[in-house]
Amino acid sequence: MHALNAEQAGKIAAALTYSTGFGNEHTTEAVPGALPEGRNSPQRAPLGLYAEQLSGSAFTEPRAHNRRSWLYRIRPSAAHPPFRRIDNGTLRGGPFTETVPDPNRLRWDPLPEPAPGTDWLAGLWTLGGNGDPAQRCGMAVHLYHANAPMERVFSDADGELLIVPEQGGLLLRTELGLLAVRPGEIALIPRGVRFRVELLAATARGYVCENHGAPFQLPDLGPIGANGLANARDFRAPVAAYEDVAGPVEVVNKYCGNLWSATYGHSPLDVVAWHGNHTPYVYDLHRFNVIGTISYDHPDPSIFTVLTAPSDTAGLAGVDFVVFAPRWLVGEDTFRPPYFHRNVMSEYMGLIEGAYDAKTAGKGGFVPGGGSLHNMMSAHGPDRETFDKASAAELKPQRIDDGLAFMFETRWPVLTTSQAAEAEHLQQGYDDIWQGLERHFRP
Ligand SMILES: O=C(O)Cc1cc(O)ccc1O
Numbered sequence: 373m374h375a376l377n378a379e380q381a382g383k384i385a386a387a388l389t390y391s392t393g394f395g396n397e398h399t400t401e402a403v404p405g406a407l408p409e410g411r412n413s414p415q416r417a418p419l420g421l422y423a424e425q426l427s428g429s430a431f432t433e434p435r436a437h438n439r440r441s442w443l444y445r446i447r448p449s450a451a452h453p454p455f456r457r458i459d460n461g462t463l464r465g466g467p468f469t470e471t472v473p474d475p476n477r478l479r480w481d482p483l484p485e486p487a488p489g490t491d492w493l494a495g496l497w498t499l500g501g502n503g504d505p506a507q508r509c510g511m512a513v514h515l516y517h518a519n520a521p522m523e524r525v526f527s528d529a530d531g532e533l534l535i536v537p538e539q540g541g542l543l544l545r546t547e548l549g550l551l552a553v554r555p556g557e558i559a560l561i562p563r564g565v566r567f568r569v570e571l572l573a574a575t576a577r578g579y580v581c582e583n584h585g586a587p588f589q590l591p592d593l594g595p596i597g598a599n600g601l602a603n604a605r606d607f608r609a610p611v612a613a614y615e616d617v618a619g620p621v622e623v624v625n626k627y628c629g630n631l632w633s634a635t636y637g638h639s640p641l642d643v644v645a646w647h648g649n650h651t652p653y654v655y656d657l658h659r660f661n662v663i664g665t666i667s668y669d670h671p672d673p674s675i676f677t678v679l680t681a682p683s684d685t686a687g688l689a690g691v692d693f694v695v696f697a698p699r700w701l702v703g704e705d706t707f708r709p710p711y712f713h714r715n716v717m718s719e720y721m722g723l724i725e726g727a728y729d730a731k732t733a734g735k736g737g738f739v740p741g742g743g744s745l746h747n748m749m750s751a752h753g754p755d756r757e758t759f760d761k762a763s764a765a766e767l768k769p770q771r772i773d774d775g776l777a778f779m780f781e782t783r784w785p786v787l788t789t790s791q792a793a794e795a796e797h798l799q800q801g802y803d804d805i806w807q808g809l810e811r812h813f814r815p
């Protein structure tokens with residue numbers, strides 16, 4: 373297996389085609405006639421392929437939540453040698469017990485430069501998380517910084533991976549086909565789907581939300597109506613593309629928090645045709661239909677939810693993915709930036725580009741590639757500079773278009789790993805941004 377360099381990967385990425393629609397029943401074949409007609413598992417699948425079902429939900433889950441795809445492949449996935457444990461590197465899995473839960477507000481600078489030859493998998497660095505992959509509950513926050521294409525193939529039995537690039541695009545070669553994802557877009561790899569990451573630039577940096585619970589879905593729109601927020605038609609799934617090559621190919625599997633590896637005699641990215649709704653996808657965050665107030669007050673950021681992964685309590689997400697996209701602010705007699713608050717939910721925020729309207733930009737601040745963690749009930753909100761400016765600002769219509777920030781918001785506290793709690797790039801003195809908010813009370 374020879375992974376491509378950035379220029380070669382870029383050419384492939386530029387020519388990709390997709391099948392559109394969130395949760396659709398896609399059908400696709402890389403070779404005409406590879407997809408059986410009218411049944412999933414004929415006595416002999418077409419073209420000598422093996423039929424295989426990949427389930428992302430229990431067989432018996434309600435139809436609206438049922439996820440599965442049928443894959444028609446050169447060899448069945450079952451034909452593989454034993455997996456053996458390998459070192460986890462800087463990847464960690466729940467339950468997160470390395471540190472004592474910390475009520476403090478935390479903020480990190482971007483990850484340091486990786487050593488030469490760091491592929492996307494080796495570049496993953498776990499900040500923290502909650503729940504337990506063995507209970508299929510909770511989530512983990514990872515960051516990555518990579519400078520080499522993957523030669524190996526990876527799959528995550530522990531959950532789906534929501535990838536948020538911040539620097540450098542990625543070419544994702546998955547079992548179901550190829551996807552390109554660039555900063556400003558997101559990609560999702562479903563639980564268990566095998567994939568390889570090649571880089572569209574010399575280095576790649578970004579964030580990953582690993583969701584152990586029920587898969588991300590589009591949020592209900594309620595009174596918003598039939599359209600808005602992230603529109604289903606803007607999600608793109610791959611079309612079938614396969615590798616018919618002999619091994620050895622290393623396949624790494626994340627299983628209940630640990631990495632396991634097996635060397636296959638062939639590429640497992642050998643699916644010639646597939647149909648179903650358990651698919652990877654990409655979405656361009658610039659397509660997000662931002663809704664906000666046209667009268668007064670600052671709406672809660674749930675209005676910016678792109679995807680939500682429900683837990684077993686209605687309205688209480690295992691994790692929400694929320695984006696702060698370019699928009700107009702027109703609220704009258706309104707403190708327009710995010711308000712001061714304490715939230716029962718836990719908020720990890722990252723910045724894809726530019727600045728965020730509640731925080732001062734620049735070195736030592738909230739910067740692209742960095743991140744902040746405001747855990748359950750921790751008091752936070754605008755820093756002093758933002759508060760002073762916004763309290764005095766003339767309230768004419770204002771366009772916010774100098775940044776793209778996001779939040780992974782989860783119902784459970786995010787417990788940090790030791791490497792995150794002790795990192796050199798953990799900012800010291802973060803609390804100081806709220807110093808100097810003086811008493812203005814005039815009884
Ligand atoms: O803390 C943050 O910056 C995220 C956030 C944004 C907002 O507009 C309202 C509440 C909130 O938690």
Ligand SMILES: [Fe+2]
Nearest residue numbers: 715719746752
């Ligand atoms: Fe917040």
